[in-house]
Amino acid sequence: MAVLAVIMLVIGSGALWRRGVRKQAILMIVLAVILGANVAIWSLPPPAALSAQR
Secondary structure (H helix, E strand, O other), rough: OOOHHHHHHHHHHHHHHHHHHHHHHHHHHHHHHHHHHHHHHHHHOOOOHHHHHH
């Protein structure tokens, strides 16, 4: 779901950029980067020290 949101944010920011609404377009790109980083963090495996305790 978050990946779809990233894609839609990028598409929407491109549309806003073409209309001349630069500030909101840049903010949408920043939000897409933050959300994409969260998805990347969530998809990483846990550290070996945490998985050995279980």
